[in-house]
Amino acid sequence: MSCCVPPPVFAEAIAGPQRVGPAADEILLSSREVDKGVRQTDLSVPSIHCGACVQAIEKAFGALDRVESARVNLSTKRVAVRWKGEAPPPLFATLARLGYEAHLYETGDDGKDPALGALVRALAVAAFASMNIMMLSGSVWSGADAATRDVLHWICAGLTLPTLLYSGRVFYVSAWKALRHGRANMDVPITVGVFLAFALSVYDTIHSGTEVYYDATVSLLFFLLIGRTLDHVMRERARTAVKGLARLAPRGALVEQADGTREYLPLREIGPGMRILLAAGERVPVDATILSGSSDVDRSLVTGESAPAPMEAGARLEAGTLNLTGPLTIRAEAGERESTLAELLRLMEAASGGRSRYRRIADRVAGVYAPVVHLAALVTFLGWMAVNGDVHNAVTIAIAVLIITCPCALGLAVPMVQVVAARRLFDVGIMVKDGSALERLAEIDCVVFDKTGTLTTGQPQLANAEAISAETLALAGGLAVHSRHPHARSIALATGDTIAVAFTNMREVPGAGIEGVLNGAQYRLGRADWALTRPAGTTGTVFARDGDLLAHFDIRDALRAGAREAIQVLMAGDMPLEIVSGDEAVSVDAVGDALGIANRSAGVMPGGKSARLAALSASGRRPLMVGDGLNDAPALAAAYVSMAPGSAADIGRNAADLVFLRDNLDAVPQAIAIAREASRLVRQNLVLALVYNAVALPVATIGLINPFLAAVAMSASSVVVVLNALRLGWSFPGRSSHTALLPAEATA
Amino acid sequence: MTDFFYLIPISLILGTGGLILFLWTLRNGQYEDLDGAAERILYEEDEPRRDWDGI
Structure with a gap:
């Protein structure tokens, strides 16, 4: 178990005297009244990661005045605080003191997901019904006499009808929508099969028949609902996790x-x-x-x-x-609507490239599979009519075909793998928007990076701290701590927390630097041409006493953690890499040289970035775009698949298919590796499911399958597919941070 | 066989009870923080849970 000390130092906490977090007005605006005089504020705290964090935060909030209650949700990494009074308690300051960075979480919805609730309830009802019907069918098939069998059949019918009506709605609605648009999806054979099987079973029950399909229909719904629910859970979790990050625009x-x-x-x-x-x-x-x-x-x-x-x-x-x-x-x-953001949104809409054309694997399989199933059932029916002309017999066997080939395992084959893959990615701090993103990520053949904030941290860092005496550095830090300028912050961070220098007459000159008086001498920290009275042949950020140079600071936008390793892994996997940046050529070249990426372009406008991605797609490539800024958003939308760091602009995060929350750029090769393994398992699962159907179909066509066997075989194939999906991640021992790319042929 | 028919309603009632209990836990928000629940059981302070009807 990881632990919470030492608390992460972040820029907001260093700039001591300034306000931490959003204004009280903004907190008030985003809170909602839950009771008379009691308001609730939801905070998203991405760095909560263990039980000790939960305890520390709940205790600290509990000790605040006017706080009614505070509850941390470890799964969603959110804190719900209820408080009384006019102004909010110092929530952000309290969290900052503990070392957590927090963001206001969107209100408006209360975090509940009605669609998921409906799916889980439908699943629970189907599970209950299928268990009980299986139990009763078991006694019928172990040889109940005719009278007992009829009673049991009637009980099964009574259990099946409400279940079909309640749990199956999701499929009927989807099938109806598809039919209305003149298409056939997987839900059409499901709906037809379920209703025909039920109608025939009721007919047979009335006429005291021996073979009924209650067990098969209900367990079919049960397994299919598992697939649907998993698919939904995965999308929803990523969506809420991403929604909880910092907003770019204030409220x-x-x-x-x-x-x-x-x-x-x-x-x-x-x-x-x-x-x-x-x-x-x-x-x-x-x-x-x-x-x-x-x-x-x-x-x-x-x-x-x-x-x-x-x-x-x-x-x-x-x-x-x-x-x-x-x-x-x-x-x-x-x-709000006409600001720069709106322009970028327009570009993004124009750009949405690969993903709108992409058809998910499951849909592609369904497109072929559904007509085959219908045809097989029809041919079976006509064939048996021709053989002996017994309508009841022909219908029974045709329904057996429809049920046995119903894409039960097929419906689970894809979402099960993707849910397991999403869980693995979640564990390493990567959110996936939906399953299609995983499928597309497995197919990429080149990677385009933004520079600022993606390959680099976007936070400048002091590169020559060792060359400056500790005494001078402490003095400079004493001044720097009072400024919000990123260069000053980098100096303050480099000096650590031993800052107790009492400057007087402190003043910040925007565009120049910060100055203060100590022991009669005037110290200046800032641009060389402002801080120095005599030109000392140096530019950039300097520290000066009465106009004399004390130290020169080499401040650079440092490479993001793990950038080198990530680029090496990608290069070892023969992945072509490219930098497309809006920054000036000097800084782009510095980063490109440090990482060994030769293919780079600088000073590119947002429209130019998306044009570059569109050109790559047009030439038959499948580019992955990794970027963070507003200016990257159109390119993220234009790419075949896209990734953004959690620090990205919210519009960029919304445009990206995957968001990685940890600072480490390792996330990129890791995500690709997991996506490729998932893709391999999806293919294996599809083959497993189809093999089962290929074996069962001829047996069913010649009328040798009884309904109970069909139900058992269907469940067995589903379980096999689920177990195979769970193998994902076994080849990553200990979730190490250095993951080699799997060979690309796995995705071919 | 018919002597044991009384078992069927019993099993159905028990099953329905389980189903209703599950739906109640779902509505009660007991599945909203599974990771947190796993940690909270280890806390030393054994305070009664404050009334919390959903986050």
């Missing part, structure tokens, strides 16, 4: 009205022309122009540029950029 903004009053308005009520007060550390809510103030603005999520840009009055800000160093008054230029 609202502090608006200054014409009469000078200030009010926190939700985002959708903000319109062009409104004056918004934007504190340091907040994201720009809508496209806007700066009216007054100056600051450094981090645009990395929007454009891919790694260095923050100084901005002054008159400059335009895109929605989603982060105001770093100074408070700004801005004027909204567009509402």
